[in-house]
Each structure stands twice: as structure tokens, then as C-alpha cells.
Amino acid sequence: MINRESGTFKRTYAQDMALYRAPLARYTMIALAALGFAVFPWWASDYALNLANLIAIACLGAIGLNLLTGYCGQISIGHAAFMSVGAYSAAVLSLKFGVPWWLAMPAAGGVSALVGIVIGIPSLRIKGLYLAISTLAAQLIIEWTINHVSWISGGTQASLYVGKPSLFGFALKTNLQMYYFILVVLVAGTVFAMNLLRTELGRSFVAVRDRDIAAEIIGVDIFRTKLTAFAISSFYAGIAGVLYTYYYGMASYEAFTLNISIEFLAMIIIGGLGSILGSIFGAFFVTLLPIFLERGLQMIGAGLFGLRDQNLVATSSSLKVMIFGALIMFFLVVEPDGLNKLWNNVKDYFKVWPFPYE
Amino acid sequence: MSYYVQLLLNGLFIGLLYALIAVGFVMIYKASDVINFAQGEFVMFAAYVVAACLQLYDWPLWAAILVGLAAMVLLGLLIELSVLRYLIGRPIVAMIMATIGMAAFLRGFAPLLWGIESKQLQLPLPEEPFFIGDLTLAPTQIFAALLALACIVAVGWLFVRSRIGVALRAIADDQQVAMAMGIDVKRYFALSWALAGVIALAGGIVWGNMLGVDIQLALVGLKVFPVVILGGLDSIQGAILGGLIVGITESLAAGFVDPLVGGGTKDFTPYVLMIIVLMIKPFGLFGKETIERV
Numbered sequence A: 001m002i003n004r005e006s007g008t009f010k011r012t013y014a015q016d017m018a019l020y021r022a023p024l025a026r027y028t029m030i031a032l033a034a035l036g037f038a039v040f041p042w043w044a045s046d047y048a049l050n051l052a053n054l055i056a057i058a059c060l061g062a063i064g065l066n067l068l069t070g071y072c073g074q075i076s077i078g079h080a081a082f083m084s085v086g087a088y089s090a091a092v093l094s095l096k097f098g099v100p101w102w103l104a105m106p107a108a109g110g111v112s113a114l115v116g117i118v119i120g121i122p123s124l125r126i127k128g129l130y131l132a133i134s135t136l137a138a139q140l141i142i143e144w145t146i147n148h149v150s151w152i153s154g155g156t157q158a159s160l161y162v163g164k165p166s167l168f169g170f171a172l173k174t175n176l177q178m179y180y181f182i183l184v185v186l187v188a189g190t191v192f193a194m195n196l197l198r199t200e201l202g203r204s205f206v207a208v209r210d211r212d213i214a215a216e217i218i219g220v221d222i223f224r225t226k227l228t229a230f231a232i233s234s235f236y237a238g239i240a241g242v243l244y245t246y247y248y249g250m251a252s253y254e255a256f257t258l259n260i261s262i263e264f265l266a267m268i269i270i271g272g273l274g275s276i277l278g279s280i281f282g283a284f285f286v287t288l289l290p291i292f293l294e295r296g297l298q299m300i301g302a303g304l305f306g307l308r309d310q311n312l313v314a315t316s317s318s319l320k321v322m323i324f325g326a327l328i329m330f331f332l333v334v335e336p337d338g339l340n341k342l343w344n345n346v347k348d349y350f351k352v353w354p355f356p357y358e
Numbered sequence B: 001m002s003y004y005v006q007l008l009l010n011g012l013f014i015g016l017l018y019a020l021i022a023v024g025f026v027m028i029y030k031a032s033d034v035i036n037f038a039q040g041e042f043v044m045f046a047a048y049v050v051a052a053c054l055q056l057y058d059w060p061l062w063a064a065i066l067v068g069l070a071a072m073v074l075l076g077l078l079i080e081l082s083v084l085r086y087l088i089g090r091p092i093v094a095m096i097m098a099t100i101g102m103a104a105f106l107r108g109f110a111p112l113l114w115g116i117e118s119k120q121l122q123l124p125l126p127e128e129p130f131f132i133g134d135l136t137l138a139p140t141q142i143f144a145a146l147l148a149l150a151c152i153v154a155v156g157w158l159f160v161r162s163r164i165g166v167a168l169r170a171i172a173d174d175q176q177v178a179m180a181m182g183i184d185v186k187r188y189f190a191l192s193w194a195l196a197g198v199i200a201l202a203g204g205i206v207w208g209n210m211l212g213v214d215i216q217l218a219l220v221g222l223k224v225f226p227v228v229i230l231g232g233l234d235s236i237q238g239a240i241l242g243g244l245i246v247g248i249t250e251s252l253a254a255g256f257v258d259p260l261v262g263g264g265t266k267d268f269t270p271y272v273l274m275i276i277v278l279m280i281k282p283f284g285l286f287g288k289e290t291i292e293r294v
Helices: A013-017 A023-043 A046-071 A079-096 A101-124 A129-148 A175-196 A200-210 A212-217 A222-248 A258-271 A276-304 A309-334 A338-351 B002-032 B039-056 B061-082 B092-114 B139-161 B163-173 B175-180 B185-211 B215-231 B236-256 B269-280
Strands: A159-161 A250-252 B130-132 B135-137
Touching: A023 A175, A046 A079, A046 A175, A046 A200, A046 A222, A046 A258, A046 A276, A079 A101, A079 A129, A079 A159, A079 A222, A079 A250, A079 A258, A101 A129, A101 A222, A101 B269, A129 A258, A129 B092, A129 B215, A129 B269, A175 A222, A175 A276, A200 A212, A200 A222, A212 A222, A222 A250, A258 A276, A258 A309, A258 A338, A258 B092, A276 A309, A276 A338, A309 B092, B002 B039, B002 B135, B002 B139, B002 B163, B002 B185, B002 B215, B002 B236, B039 B061, B039 B092, B039 B185, B039 B215, B061 B185, B092 B215, B135 B139, B139 B163, B139 B185, B139 B236, B163 B175, B163 B185, B175 B185, B185 B215, B215 B236, B215 B269, B236 B269
Parallel strands: none
Antiparallel strands: A159 A250, B130 B135
């Protein structure tokens, strides 16, 4: 907010490409890191930590989807399926082959990326709507496969129990320990994504999104770019899936249904397509909204209308779904660039505050 | 032998019902280029309205259907006027997401009004199945197939013969030219949504009658995608043929593959079929191929 840009001149390309383009950004980042790593976990209750963990995992998944859909323009309605591939790969690797977590996690991401590449192959021929529908098919097929092949899912409930990861002999058991674990992964993922977008590959993502034919003419290998986008995005999804698995202590296909894919799409649209910060905003919003809605509605329902027990639960859960849908439509009509745009508006306002030009 | 014929026949009948839903979907896509992810929820909502009138308020069937008709036309118009009108010209993902939002809204709205528990949508049909040789046919199947055929024929007639149909086809062909010829494009967008609502009502009645009415009914909407991709997104005859192919494939898969792998292939084969079609012939059997120029 106090990110004053006036007076900072960029004299070299390196300065213009830097991650922190204004001098104060560095200090904001340090403050944020201190908040995330020290202040929040010291102050937060166990419940807040639980929410924070879920949000952090959602952030990672949303960043992955935003790389594919927001930056590379390939719509995917199968993000949760990639997460489930990651989750089950890690579970199967550690249960059946006894692979330690620090090896199972990247391996699961790799398996996800491979599946992502396979799913991405149709993008060579089809795009837009048709690609969206083919990823929808992928979601349903993967969901079905995991559910029905007992070698992967281990029988009827399709859920595998996995131990928590351990660091130097200490198992990460509590929410606080998991919080640090997840946060470190999230920071690594965010920094990687932000840096990726400054490279040639990141630029070619954007070129393919904006006009793929034009991109091809100026020498971008479209097919390779799209497949790389699919691979990276599903790697992120896979890692997010593994984190869910470690966090809950089990891999369950119910955590990765079509509805979850849609929630991730909602995150990046509400947060802002083509923006890393937007993905994070969206993950916060979409994870917290149902929880607050449910609590608020139950309080209102019990207080004003005297609803009890079953009635209360049914009504509030229906209302929750309804409001979620209405909000998506509202955002699309009123603020198509999402929360990130609102944030930028605030920043722009304060850029010249208190002396606006007009 | 008769087992296979029975499978084929079941597939044909169910395929007609898929086609019925798909026609509503194609209608919207053709006119306004919107992929309607809420088609299943439309069907569910229509079934909810009719079932609620019948079961909760004890109205006669004709009154329930009239109320359903009014509700669906209103719903179609409302969606177009309040949301989709503002999204014209936006990226595809925005359109998709808007209809997904609509779907979520309806999935919460219907049970909020009429309760989450499953309802029955009973039609005055005989209970006894018909026999043709060894083959059995349930009266509901026959009624559903007849209703589906009637709707499809009506939509076909509308598109080919009527003034509205000519206007809709002109819009599908080129919106700007259609505008220049004096067609009120926005009005026809709204009209196509209202019509899709009416078709969803027919779908809701037959599907609700077969499966019972609760929010699970919306899942039939997912079956629309293989159907329309197979037939081509903007082709009515494609929707019919696609529906039949998907219905038969599903039924045969359930008959042949299910015993081998232990069930559930019915929900899975249509999508495999769809991916194959997408790889070989992305625009489907009858879809209009778009050629992209810079």
C-alpha cells in the first residue's frame, strides 16, 4: 500500500524484470513472511491453524490451475483429478513400496505431471470449449478408475491411510507442525511460479493464451508449450493432493470430485485469472466462504426462524450452495478481473495519495 | 439372442431420453454460443416444480405441468436477462463458470423451497409391462420415448419451418449480419433460453418419473456432454444420433463389460467414447467445423 513508485527509475532490463520492482516491496515481503512464519502460528488457535492449512493447500492447487488456465489459456475442469492422482500415487508408493515421504512426494507430483501430459495431448487439436469438455471427461474417467481399480484404491471405501511425514526422526503430528511443512512447500511453489512467469517459457504461455496462431508464427512451439503447462499445472495439483493426504492422514477419492475441480475454477475466477496473487486471494475466499456462511446461517436460522437440528443443517447447507453459485455469477458480471483487480485499484489509489492528479 | 436385442432396445430408449436433454443444450449453444453446464440442473428444477405441485400441494397433473412451464420459461428468461447478457464477448471460461454458478444456485434453491428428500413424480400410466416376443417394455419407457420424439420433432420443425427458427439459424450463422437484417439478437437469445427451459421441463417429467426427484437428478446433465460432442455441438440431428449411440453403448457396456470388471462401466464408457471422438473428429458427426483465420 505504501509501495510508492514515483522516484524509482528502472534503468536496466534486470531492474524491470525484478520480482520486487519497488524498494518497499522487499520489506512488505519480509513483514508477510514474519507474519506467516512467526506471528500467526504463535497466536492462532488449533482451529485457525486447521483452516490455515486447508487454505495453504488450496493456494498451491489454485496457483497450479492459474498457470494452466489463467496464463496459458487452457481451461481445465479436471484439476481435482490430477490432485487425486498425486494423492493416490503417494499413498500407494509409501504403503506398497515403503518409499519415504521426501521421495514419494516429488514422485507423486511426477506421476501427476505425466497424467497431465496425457490429458493435455488433445489440446494439440482442440481448444476452448472442446478442451474444457475433454478435461471434464478426464476428471470422470480418473475418478472412476481410482474408485474401481482396487490395486490403486485398496478396496471398497477407496481410501488409504497414510502416515504423517517425519523430519529427522520427528513425525509431524500436530496442526502446527503440519502448518510449517505446508507453508514451506507453498512458499517454494509460489516463488517457483513467479519466477517461471519471467522466463521464456512463462512468456510463451501468455503468448499462446493471447493468440496461439500468432504465437506459432513468432516461433513458439505451441504443442510443447501447452503440454509443459499441463505438466507443471498437474505437478502443482499432485503436490497439493499429496499434502491433503498427509494432512488428513488418508487418501480418499471423495476429496477430489468434480465439485472440487469446480471450486478450484471458482477460486481463480474470483481471485483473478492470470495472477498469482489472485490465486491466493481466491483460495482464501473460496475456502473460508462456506465455513463462514454455514456458521452465520446457522446462527441466523436458529435465532430468527427457530430452526432446529436437521432442518437447520439442511436449510443452511442448501443456502450455502445457493449463495456460492450466486456469488460466482455476481463476480463474473460485476468484477470480471476478480479480487486481484480490486486490490490493484486500492494500490493505484494510494500510489498518488494524498495528492491525486485530478 | 433376445438378451442382446433387449439390451439394444433399452439402449435405444434411454438414448432418446439423452437426446431430449441434449436438444435443449444444442438449442442454447446454437443461438448464443453458450455451453450450458446447468442443463442437468434445469431438468432437476423442472422435475422439482412438477413433483412439488403434485406431491406437496396435491394439484392435478395438468396444473402442475402448466406451473412447471411458466416456471421454466421464467427461469430461462431470468438467467439470460440477469447474467448471460452481460457476458457476451467475454472469454469462454467466464461463460462456463457462469452456468456452473447457475447450476450451484439451482442445486441449493430447489431443495430449499421443497425439501431435500426424494419425491415421486407419478404419471397416470399403466403398471403392467408390454411384451413383444421375449422383449419387455415398461409403459414409462414408451411414454418417455414418445414424449422425447414429440419434443425433438417440434424443435426440428421450429428450426426448419418457423420464423423464429429462421431467425435463430441466422443468428447462429453470423450475429452481425443477423442484426443488420433487422433481427433483434438479444430477444432471440432470451427466447432460446426460454425454449430450452421448456425442453428441460419435458426432460424433467420423464427423468423425474423414472429416477425420482432429488438433487441427484441433476447428474443426468453430465451425460449430455458425450452426446453433444459425438453429434456436434450445434446440430440437432447430431444430438439425436449422439443420444442414441451413447444410450446403446452404455447399455451394451453394462451388459457385456460389467460382468468382467464388476460393474459401473455404464458411467464410464460414454466419456471414453467421447475422448476418442474428440481426438479423431473434434467437431463431431454433424458439427460445423470452424476454420480459424488470423
